[in-house]
Amino acid sequence: MCGITGLFDTRQTRTPERERLHRMNESQHHRGPDEGELHIQPGLGLGHRRLSIIDIATGQQPIFNDDRSVALVFNGEIYNYLELMQELRAAGYSFRTKSDSETIVRAWEHWGEDCVKHLRGMFAFAIHDARRQTLFMARDRMGVKPFHYALLPDGWLLFGSELKSLLAHGGLSRELDPHAVEEYFALGYAAEPRTVFKGAKKLEPGHCVLWKRGEAPPQSRPYWDVRFTLDNTISQRDAEVELRQRLDEAVKLRLQSERTLGAFLSGGVDSSAVVASMAGMMSEPVNTCSIAFDDPKFNESQFAQIVADRYKTNHRVEMVKSDDFDLIDTLARLYDEPYADSSAIPTYRVCQLARQHVTVALSGDGGDETFGGYRRYRMHLMEERMRAALPYGLRKTVFGTLGRVYPKLDWAPRFLRGKTTFEGLARSSVQAYFHSVSILRGPMRAQLFSDQFKRELAGYNAFEVFERHGAAAGTDDPLALIQYLDYKTYLVGDINTKVDRASMAHSLEVREPLMDHPLIEWLATLPSSLKIQGQEGKYLFKKAMEPLLPDDILYRPKMGFAVPLARWFRGPLKQRVRDAILGERLASTGWFNRAYLEHLVDAHQSGKSDYSAPLWTLMMFEAFLRQVVDAPESIGLPVPQAAPQFA
Structure with a gap:
């Protein structure tokens, strides 16, 4: 695992400044503390920070072909690299190292741009080909x-694993993109390909782009997408067997390491299944770790212990204080963009704990999206049945009116909270799902933003992100459609971003077998009825794991990985919330309606409403402004490590 960065002259062959490249590279020291290398030639500069996992002795980067006309910097792991080595040797290529990075170089020489279609793993890389005067960049499928x-x-084209490496160059403007800010307050992140800065982009998953010197800037293009055919006629029993086999294969591929390896174990279905699979193929006990919370409402460590005892793992648990909120500024620095998922706090802590014992950890991330585990999926399907019963025009008129007039009753029993349901029934499927996952929904954002900011938006709405992906989904199956939307938005912008930054802050490599793309492709052929049956999410996955995990793990209510925001904002963080949200820094942007900010703070702290998610979103935006936008001199320095808050 590594951090990569670089400079490519798209017009001429000017020589990059070594000091700039060094600053960009060192800004990502935390991603690769073992080694750091630079390569500079006319028109090109490449930087690499290495966390040594495979081929520790000879796997240094940048890595070159025989005549040094091809140069690569690469972040990630290619799990089928040994198989590819055999295939490429048979085609006449020789290898100087045992590294997966050299496999990419040879694959480029053999297949060119199609090399990326042969790679199985997690990766982001850039290949410079001096003969073709090109720079090829690619990102893994998920x-x-x-x-x-x-x-x-x-x-000059700048690139890097993290935005901070681009900022460290010194030439990238910190002008914010209002469209990205709109997306952030709707979704909690700026959605690919946008970043919060106008001049920078993210390469989308499953995309690549070829820059040729002297030509116009190219568009990125997809090399892979998931297609929900739902046409597999396999029986449920056979599907359970095949799912276990595919899970074992995905896990086995991810056990290749020359460093100590372990797993996160939360006690949920996904991480428990990964640990069960690991235990079945490892000769030594699996190293597992989890964190416990001193607030019982958020503590599921007893379930992790059940799995640890069953598989006799080397299990380590640390208690995290429930008032562990000192990470706000650290997280703002770490993510480089405003990022509003508060579970970044426990994720940071579990990575901090894991790195004390292992260098590589397997996780269960992606299981909810892949197998259909979210409660919101079941709610959406229930609403879809109601939407299907009435024409859209009638639904829009009747339920739209009810949604507008019905009061928001956060304090009431769930069966009385009809406003969201009415609003959802008045929308199309994609509109309804966007509405359900938004942190600040459309009416709230309309009140939050000032007239000045609305003029800067010029009519842009974050729903356009979902509209674009919905049009490309290729399915109208209600579950498949929203799984596809989550693959393109929430899984990438929220989950993968959270885990990558939190793990890399501690120089920990995390591998996700439930995002193995052949597994994803196979599951997309199965009917949705195997994923959700009635009120049971992850139906097939749970049935498949019944021989390996107890019902207390498989069929207990889902807890999630949460922190007590509502209590914090009425208690220990009460004044900090006021200072941040009603203070000068947010006001100085001219983008927010002061009266509505006051309403959010007062209504929450009085107990009238639970606005903890919008308040956290605002707090993290204010911290981003202070820690990143206002402090460019700090960009380029190593990310500070927050002290452990284990009790």
């Missing part, structure tokens, strides 16, 4: 590894 880039007005 967006596990990040890739940022920016074309400067003077023709």
Whole structure:
């Protein structure tokens, strides 16, 4: 695992400044503390920070072909690299190292741009080919590894694993993109390909782009997409067997490591299944770790212990204080963009704990999206049945009116909270799902933003992200459609971003077998009825795991990985919330309606409403402004490590 960065002259062959490249590279020291290398030639500069996992002795980067006309920097792991080595040796290529990175170089020489279609793993890389005067950049299919880039007005192309490496160059403007800000307050992140800065982009998952010196800037293009055919006629029993086999294969591929390896174990279905699979194929006990919370409402460590005891793992648990909120500024620095998922706090802590014992950890991330585990999926399907019963025009009129007039009753029993349901029934499927996952929904954003900001938006709405992906989904199956939307938005922008930055802050590599793309492709052939049956999410997955995990793990209510925001904002963080949200820094943007900010704070702290998610979103935006936008001199320094808050 590594951090990559670089400079490519798209117009001429100017030689990059070593000091700039060094600053960009060192800004990502935390991603690769073992080694750091630079390569500079006319028109090109490449930087690499290495966390040594495979081929520790000879796997240094940048790595070159025999005549040094091809140079690569690469972040990630190629799990089928041994198989590819055999295939490429048979085609006449020789290898100087045992590294997966050299496999990419040879694959480029053999297949060119199609090399990326042969790779199985998590990756982001850039290949410079001096003979072709090109730079080829690619990102893995599920967006596990990040890739940022920016074309400067003077023709230099900057790229790097994290935005901070681009900012460290010194030439990238910190002008914010209002469209990205709109997306952030709707979704909690700026959606690919946008970043919060106008001049920078993210390479989308499953995309690549070929830059040729002297030609116009190219568009990125997809090399892979998931297609929900739902046409597999396999029986449920056979599907259960095949699912276990495919899970074992995905896990086995991810056990290749020359460093100590383990797994996160939360006690949920996904991480427990990964640990069960690991235990079945490892000769030594699996190293597992989990964190416990001193607030019982958020603590599921007893379930992790059940799995640890069953598989006799080397299990380590640390108690995290429920008032562990000192990470706000650290997280703002770490993510480089405003990022509003508060579970970044426990994720940071579990990575901090894991790195004390292992260098590589397997996780259960992606299981909810892949197998159909979210409660919101079941709610959406229930609403879809109601939407299907009435014409859209009638639904829009009747339920739209009810949604507008019905009061928002956060304090009431769930069966009385009809406003969201009415609003959802008045919308199309994609509109309804966007509405259900938004942190600040459309009416709230309309009140939050000032007239000045609305003019800057010029009518843009974050729903356009979902509209674009919905049009490309290729399915009208209600579950498949929203799974596809989550693959393109939430899984990439929220989950994978959270885990990558939190793990890399501690120089920990995390591998996600439930995002193995052949597994994803196979599951997309299965009918949705095997994923959700009635009120049971992850139906097939749970049935498949029954021989390996107890019902107390498989069929207990889902808890999630949460922190007590509502209590914090009425208690220990009460004044900090007021200072941040009603203070000068947010006001100085001119983008927010002061009266509505006051309403959010007062209504929450009085107990009248639970606005904890919008308040956290605002707090993290204010912290981003202070820690990143206002402090460019700090960009380029190593990310500070927050002290452990284990009790």
